[in-house]
Amino acid sequence: MSTQQASADAIVDVRYRMRHSAAHVMAEAVIKLFPEAQIAIGPPTDDGFYYDFEVSRPFTPEDLKKIEKLMRETIKADRPFSGVSIDRDAALERFSEQKFKVELITDLPDDEEITVWSHQSWEDLCAGRHADSTGKIGAFKLLSVAGAYWRGDENREMLQRIYGTAWESQEELDAYLERIEEAERRDHRRLGRELDLFFFDPIAPASPFFLPKGTIVLNELVDYVKQLYVKYGYQEVTTPQIFNTDLWKQSGHYDNYLENMYMMDVDDREFGVKPMNCPAHAVLYAANTHSYRELPIRYADFGRLHRYERSGVTHGLMRVRTFSQDDAHIFATLDQIAQEVNSFIAMLDEAYAVLGFEKIRMALSLRPEKRVGTEEMWDRAEAALTEVMESTGREYGAEEGEGAFYGPKIDFFVPDALGREWQLGTVQLDFSLPERFDLQYAAEDGSLQRPVVIHRAMLGSLERFLGVLIEHTAGALPIWLSPVQATLIPIADRHIPFGEEVVQKLRAAGVRAEVDTGSDRMGAKIRAAQVQKIPYMLVVGDREQEAGKVAVRERSGGDLGAMDVDEFVTRVAEEINTRA
Numbered sequence: 079m080s081t082q083q084a085s086a087d088a089i090v091d092v093r094y095r096m097r098h099s100a101a102h103v104m105a106e107a108v109i110k111l112f113p114e115a116q117i118a119i120g121p122p123t124d125d126g127f128y129y130d131f132e133v134s135r136p137f138t139p140e141d142l143k144k145i146e147k148l149m150r151e152t153i154k155a156d157r158p159f160s161g162v163s164i165d166r167d168a169a170l171e172r173f174s175e176q177k178f179k180v181e182l183i184t185d186l187p188d189d190e191e192i193t194v195w196s197h198q199s200w201e202d203l204c205a206g207r208h209a210d211s212t213g214k215i216g217a218f219k220l221l222s223v224a225g226a227y228w229r230g231d232e233n234r235e236m237l238q239r240i241y242g243t244a245w246e247s248q249e250e251l252d253a254y255l256e257r258i259e260e261a262e263r264r265d266h267r268r269l270g271r272e273l274d275l276f277f278f279d280p281i282a283p284a285s286p287f288f289l290p291k292g293t294i295v296l297n298e299l300v301d302y303v304k305q306l307y308v309k310y311g312y313q314e315v316t317t318p319q320i321f322n323t324d325l326w327k328q329s330g331h332y333d334n335y336l337e338n339m340y341m342m343d344v345d346d347r348e349f350g351v352k353p354m355n356c357p358a359h360a361v362l363y364a365a366n367t368h369s370y371r372e373l374p375i376r377y378a379d380f381g382r383l384h385r386y387e388r389s390g391v392t393h394g395l396m397r398v399r400t401f402s403q404d405d406a407h408i409f410a411t412l413d414q415i416a417q418e419v420n421s422f423i424a425m426l427d428e429a430y431a432v433l434g435f436e437k438i439r440m441a442l443s444l445r446p447e448k449r450v451g452t453e454e455m456w457d458r459a460e461a462a463l464t465e466v467m468e469s470t471g472r473e474y475g476a477e478e479g480e481g482a483f484y485g486p487k488i489d490f491f492v493p494d495a496l497g498r499e500w501q502l503g504t505v506q507l508d509f510s511l512p513e514r515f516d517l518q519y520a521a522e523d524g525s526l527q528r529p530v531v532i533h534r535a536m537l538g539s540l541e542r543f544l545g546v547l548i549e550h551t552a553g554a555l556p557i558w559l560s561p562v563q564a565t566l567i568p569i570a571d572r573h574i575p576f577g578e579e580v581v582q583k584l585r586a587a588g589v590r591a592e593v594d595t596g597s598d599r600m601g602a603k604i605r606a607a608q609v610q611k612i613p614y615m616l617v618v619g620d621r622e623q624e625a626g627k628v629a630v631r632e633r634s635g636g637d638l639g640a641m642d643v644d645e646f647v648t649r650v651a652e653e654i655n656t657r658a
Contacts, residue, residue, distance in 0.1 A: 097122035099159060099197070099209040100149070100244045105129045105651055106200035107148035108240070111141065117202075117412040118178040118237055122337070125254065127244030130226050133144065137238055142220045145240070149218070161195040161206050169194070171247045179203050179227065198448050201213065217251040218244035221258070227390055244455050245374040257503060261496055266548040267394040267411035273553055273610060275544075275561070276395070284399040286541060290309075291561035294590070298559050300380055301429030303404045303536065310425050312376040312406055317358035319382065323348040327358040328514055330450045334483045338385045347366065356508070356533060358409040361513040363529075366657030368519040373529060374410040374418055378606040380540075381405075402540050408532040409517070412462075417616045418490070418532055419466045419505055426490060426503045432657050434479070434556065435492040439499070442479035443487045450484055450566070451510040459507040460486045482533075485511045494550040502543060554633060557600055557613045557650070564591040564650060565612050566628070567603045571595075576623045580616065580643050587651040614650060 079487065097407060101120035104214040108115055112133045120129030164172070169192045175181035182203060186192065195204040197212050209215060220242040228234040245251040262268075270276045275292035278284070288296060307314065323341075326332040330354070331339065340351040352358060359377045368375070384400050391397055410418050430438060442463060445456045460514070463486050467474050474488075479528075481487055490503035508531040509518070518526045537543040547555065557563055564584055577593045582593035594603045607615045616628040621640075628646055630638040641649075652658075 082348050085144070093244075095207055095209045096124050096245045096246070097216050100210065100215050100242060101127040101129050101157075101193070102197060102200065102202055102204070102208070103149050103212055103215065104145060104220070104240065105131075105150045105202065106152060106197075107145040108133075109194060109200070109212070109547070111144055117136070119182075120202075126221070126241060128241045129241050130228070130239045132235055132237050132551045137223045142223070142240070144625075146218075146220055151217050152197070153212045153218075155199075156211050159195060159197050159208040159210045161190075161193050161204070161208075162498065163191055163193050166192060172201075172205060173613050175457065181194075183301075187509055195370040209250040210393060212576040216244055216246045217248040218242060219255065220252060224434055225390075231387055231389065232390065261498075261549070264496070264552045265394075266396075268546040268626040270395070270550050273561075275548075280450050282400075283389065283433065284387060284397070286395060286398060288401075294561045295544060295555065297538055297622050300404075301538065302558075303429070306425055306536075307378050308422060310376075312378040314378045314380075315359070315362060317355060317362065317379060317381055318343075318352075319384075320349050320351055322355070323350060325357050325361070326350050329360070330484065330510065330514060331357070334448060334450065338387070340384050340386055351384045351414060352381070353383055354377045355381055355403075355405050355517075356407055356511060356531070360491040360517060360531070363409050363517055364515055368409075368529075370411060370519055373519060374408050374414050376387055376406055376408045378406040392615060395541045398539070398541050401542070404537045405533075405535050408534065409512075409519075409529040410532060411519075411527070412530060414467065415462045415507065415530060415532070416466050419463070420469070421504050422532075423470065424536050428497055430492065430502075434550070435494075435502075437493055438492040438620070440467065440470075440474040440475045441480075441489045441491065442474055443482075443489055444476060444478050445481050446479045446483060447485060448483055449481070451513075455509040455513075456486070459509055462581075463507055465486060482506050482508075484508045485533075487533075494546060495552070496549075500546050502538050502546070503536045504534065504538065507531075507614075508533060554611045554613075556657065558654045560613050561590065562592055563589050563611050563654065564614040564616055564656055565607050565610075566591065566593045566616045566618060567600060567607070568593065568595070568597050569600050571615065571618075573623055577616075577618050580618070580628060583643060587647050589647070589650055589654065604631065608635075614646075616646070 101122065104119055105117050108131055112524045114134060116132040120127065120131035170180060172194065173183065173458065183192065193204065193206060194201050194209060197207060220240060222241045224241065226237050226238050227238040228237055243254060245254060273291065274289050275295065276286045276288045278286055323332060335353065339353050342349050359379065362377060380402050382400060382402050387397055387399050408418050414576045444460055444580045467488065485506050485508040487504050487506035489501050491499045491501050493499050512528045517529055519529055521527045566581055568574045568577045574593060574595055581593050596603065604615055611633055613633055615631040618628055619630065622628055627640045627642055629640050630646060632638065
């Protein structure tokens with residue numbers, strides 16, 4: 079381990095202990111203010127901590143201030159943390175008035191050590207890893223309250239979760255709070271409504287309605303990916319949405335993924351709405367005989383998918399119940415695995431560069447506990463991907479237990495403008511699907527062999543990718559993706575006819591342009607266009623109209639001055655066509 083890595087690990091450990099301790103101190107403060115409260119769990123997180131409570135009324139902002147005040151008193155007292163092991167009966171007696179703790183204790187395995195941690199004035203059922211004392215907690219702040227089901231089960235009690243954060247210094251806390259504020263300004267849910275891209279309605283929970291502007295963005299993404307498919311040799315297919323349960327049993331989804339699927343009865347038979355495309359592509363492949371000369375076969379599918387996500391985990395476009403993917407499946411020989419995965423990585427690098435994402439991190443995800451196939455199959459699949467990863471010369475991490483249930487995978491992570499990391503692309507090996515569907519090809523020696531299936535996606539869910547992109551760009555999408563690429567602003571009504579002529583030229587060149595014919599003054603129209611994140615504003619008055627020019631402004635506030643209409647049309651069309 080490098081010195082740098084050791085230092086980073088030490089910081090993570092300090093923050094874990096500090097935030098874990100802060101959660102205990104917060105729970106103590108809540109109990110002081112609400113003696114009847116039932117306490118659940120309170121772990122640290124990557125950026126802070128939370129604790130779940132069952133209380134008689136919702137927490138208010140004033141309650142959080144009171145809780146913070148009591149926490150500061152405990153922190154100032156600098157009480158040491160200490161832990162002891164106790165037997166099950168003693169633990170049940172000690173926490174007999176706390177029903178959630180009793181349930182946790184009862185559910186522990188018989189041989190599980192039970193420990194209680196205290197900071198003198200309060201104790202909690204806990205496995206440990208705290209700061210030495212409450213005085214080591216540092217700068218903290220309680221952030222918000224949200225609902226949370228006990229144990230994530232929507233059929234259990236609804237609790238109130240108080241979120242907080244803690245850092246080593248006030249400066250670090252202030253910097254974090256600034257990042258939070260910036261993240262709120264970039265929230266794709268708010269921007270999606272403000273920019274007329276999409277909205278949600280309870281009539282279709284966790285299922286976005288895309289307005290015309292949002293649909294333009296999605297279609298532009300799809301068109302770009304389709305261009306890459308031509309370059310990299312993919313064939314696009316279209317498959318059904320609903321399949322008889324026999325398919326899902328054959329693919330393994332019925333046993334391994336049923337809780338995430340929508341099922342229905344049709345003509346006294348059970349059917350399932352597809353949550354992914356791979357079984358349908360296996361049916362496509364099996365519909366014909368294949369020779370080694372045809373392989374690899376690359377099927378791409380933008381079909382709509384549906385997955386049941388619990389209401390507690392849905393979040394704007396980031397976690398929805400209906401979506402489409404830039405999804406593809408490659409049927410290849412064993413000898414073709416390396417070239418196909420490397421080709422996909424090259425395509426992904428090209429796309430991410432165009433979309434403005436850099437510093438790609440790769441992770442090799444290995445076999446999960448719940449999986450299909452033999453150990454020999456998993457050994458072969460993991461060895462094949464490891465060999466590819468090594469051949470790239472890039473750094474990567476191996477993550478145990480994070481693979482798909484049918485095979486190992488390489489996941490691709492990118493940081494956004496706020497430094498948050500998102501998993502977008504993935505490439506996955508699957509030796510199980512060909513076995514389950516008895517997929518074959520005629521080898522060069524005439525024998526029948528099994529192909530390997532490579533699942534892959536660059537952007538993943540297009541809905542989720544759009545959410546990430548909106549937050550990354552704060553809504554100022556690249557010009558080729560912007561729903562409106564130029565707006566013409568006439569200073570007076572007499573300039574509207576000339577403005578419409580300019581817009582017609584722009585549209586003829588493939589530019590999405592419009593004329594603002596509203597009654598607002600020029601300054602207000604410019605501000606409105608900036609709020610809408612329109613890349614170019616073209617102002618036209620008497621002088622511009624007489625000269626056949628437009629005064630060009632950028633959404634960032636830059637003033638490019640007067641330009642000949644044809645010159646501007648050529649310029650903006652080039653930017654769009656090259657996806658600058």
